[in-house]
Amino acid sequence: MKKAQKNDSLVRLYESGIKFLVPLSVVDTYKTIMKEAIKLVNASYGSIFIKKNGVLIRVYASTSSLYKTKIRPKGFTYRAASLAKPTILDISKVEKFHPRVKDMGVKSTIFIPLAYKKESIGVLSVDSFKYRTFSKHELDLLKHFGSLASLAIRKAQLYQEARDAIGFRDLFISLANHELRTPMTTIYAYSQLLEKKLAKKSPKEAKYAKLMKDESKRLELLLNDFLRLDQIRKGEMEYRFKKIDIRDVLSRATDLFESGHKDHRLIYRNEMVNGQSTITADFDKILQLVVNLLNNAAKFSGRGTEVELLAKRSGEFVCIMVKDHGVGIHKRDLGHIFEEFYKGNRKRLPGMGLGLFLARSIVDKHGGKISVKSKLNKGTIMEVLLPVN
Numbered sequence: 001m002k003k004a005q006k007n008d009s010l011v012r013l014y015e016s017g018i019k020f021l022v023p024l025s026v027v028d029t030y031k032t033i034m035k036e037a038i039k040l041v042n043a044s045y046g047s048i049f050i051k052k053n054g055v056l057i058r059v060y061a062s063t064s065s066l067y068k069t070k071i072r073p074k075g076f077t078y079r080a081a082s083l084a085k086p087t088i089l090d091i092s093k094v095e096k097f098h099p100r101v102k103d104m105g106v107k108s109t110i111f112i113p114l115a116y117k118k119e120s121i122g123v124l125s126v127d128s129f130k131y132r133t134f135s136k137h138e139l140d141l142l143k144h145f146g147s148l149a150s151l152a153i154r155k156a157q158l159y160q161e162a163r164d165a166i167g168f169r170d171l172f173i174s175l176a177n178h179e180l181r182t183p184m185t186t187i188y189a190y191s192q193l194l195e196k197k198l199a200k201k202s203p204k205e206a207k208y209a210k211l212m213k214d215e216s217k218r219l220e221l222l223l224n225d226f227l228r229l230d231q232i233r234k235g236e237m238e239y240r241f242k243k244i245d246i247r248d249v250l251s252r253a254t255d256l257f258e259s260g261h262k263d264h265r266l267i268y269r270n271e272m273v274n275g276q277s278t279i280t281a282d283f284d285k286i287l288q289l290v291v292n293l294l295n296n297a298a299k300f301s302g303r304g305t306e307v308e309l310l311a312k313r314s315g316e317f318v319c320i321m322v323k324d325h326g327v328g329i330h331k332r333d334l335g336h337i338f339e340e341f342y343k344g345n346r347k348r349l350p351g352m353g354l355g356l357f358l359a360r361s362i363v364d365k366h367g368g369k370i371s372v373k374s375k376l377n378k379g380t381i382m383e384v385l386l387p388v389n
Contacts, residue, residue, distance in 0.1 A: 009141050012040055016145060020152035029156040030060035033149045037126050038062060040145055041138040044129035045104065049077055050114075050122040050153070056081060059122075069098050080111035081123050086143045087111050088134050107131040110139055112146035116154045124149055180223055188216040211255055221284050239282045239365055246277045246286070246318050246386070250311055253290040263303040266294075271312035279318055279388050281366055286386070289362045292355040293322040293382050300380070301326035317368070317385040329374040337372060359384075 016036040024032060034046050047066050049056040056077055061067055071077050075097065076089055089109045095102045101109075104127070112124040124146055128134055191213035198206035247270060254268050290309075297307045301324045308323040329337060338360040363370040367387050374380040 013144055016040060017148045020148060023159060024156055026156045026160050029152050033124065033152060034060060034062050037124060037142060037145060040141055041126060041134065042129060043126045044106065045127040047125045048122065051081065051120060056123065065100065065104065069100060072097065076111060077123050077125065080113055081120050084113045084115060084120060086113065086139055086146065088139050101127065105130055108133045110134050110142055112142050114146055114150040114153065116150050121150060121153065184216055184220050184223065188213060188220065191216055211259065218284055218287070239285060241280055241282055243278055244281055244283045246279055246311060247272065249283060249286050249290060250309065252287055253294060254309065256291055257294045261298045264298045264301065265306045266309060267306055268309045276313040277318065279386055281386060285362045289359050289384065290320060292359050296355055297322050297324035297326070300324060314385065316388050318388060320384040322382045323379065325379040328376040328378050328380055329372070330376060334372060334374065
């Protein structure tokens with residue numbers, strides 16, 4: 001008989017636990033916990049108390065009458081939370097503090113502490129039905145159920161926190177999208193006028209004005225990619241594939257590097273001849289890729305050191321190599337450098353750890369390959385292979 005009872009209890013616990021597998025809001029989680037707890041032990045009423053800043057708050061009750069019952073700081077609910085021990089309490093011990101509960105026909109109450117990672121998060125209380133006293137078996141049953149309930153509550157809380165964080169992120173991105181677009185349009189327009197004005201008087205300065213104009217346009221395209229909420233949610237960016245000459249990309253990248261990194265010397269070698277450097281790609285994304293690699297090389301190299309950029313044909317691929325003579329990458333970090341937000345032991349350095357993650361995403365989208373070779377204090381070589389077709 002006991003074995004059959006045990007098996008029946010396990011089945012009922014399993015059926016209750018399944019209810020928590022689907023995503024639930026915090027309130028729906030409370031409702032489900034209460035409904036299942038009452039059903040498990042054939043109870044009449046119940047409440048869920050959650051600890052907030054050390055204070056237990058009744059966040060859910062099966063009947064509105066229980067909300068009128070105040071929780072005493074030194075009462076049995078607090079005692080159950082502090083002792084972390086499931087208990088059955090006869091109503092005779094509390095009826096002088098809560099006479100309303102006796103009038104509701106309650107004979108005994110089970111208190112089940114709720115905890116997550118050994119930290120108290122609240123208490124589940126269940127009241128008996130029609131002056132019935134709970135059994136030791138029912139106490140054990142709810143004890144096991146309490147573990148499932150604690151996990152369900154914490155999961156719902158984390159789910160809600162994640163949704164709130166995404167909401168704040170989306171709001172921030174929407175505001176940034178709105179506020180940044182206008183000044184970028186202004187910068188582009190004035191740099192275009194400046195380029196035309198300087199074209200005849202000072203070709204060299206006109207070149208810099210053109211660079212500023214082109215970069216403001218590129219930044220606008222980047223904003224379109226990074227600030228569109230649907231693309232960010234899906235992890236997608238819009239790509240504009242067409243036939244390009246990779247040498248044009250590298251020429252722009254070298255101009256940008258030399259204007260922004262006066263403390264480094266860039267050595268650029270192009271080993272491709274006409275006809276070998278044409279690929280189908282997104283010009284701006286490949287430029288972003290190369291600029292990221294060059295900026296990384298400068299960031300992790302000492303002032304006055306050389307950064308090398310090499311372009312060559314390798315079979316059916318165009319090969320782009322960026323080499324520095326900097327601090328190198330530790331062996332334990334090599335397998336992680338392309339992960340999102342990964343910075344290894346360089347957390348104090350500027351940036352969010354997105355450069356190489358984005359670089360790999362761009363290379364993958366083009367059907368290419370990216371690899372790294374590095375030794376501590378010897379420097380790093382980043383190699384990108386982009387298919388010609």
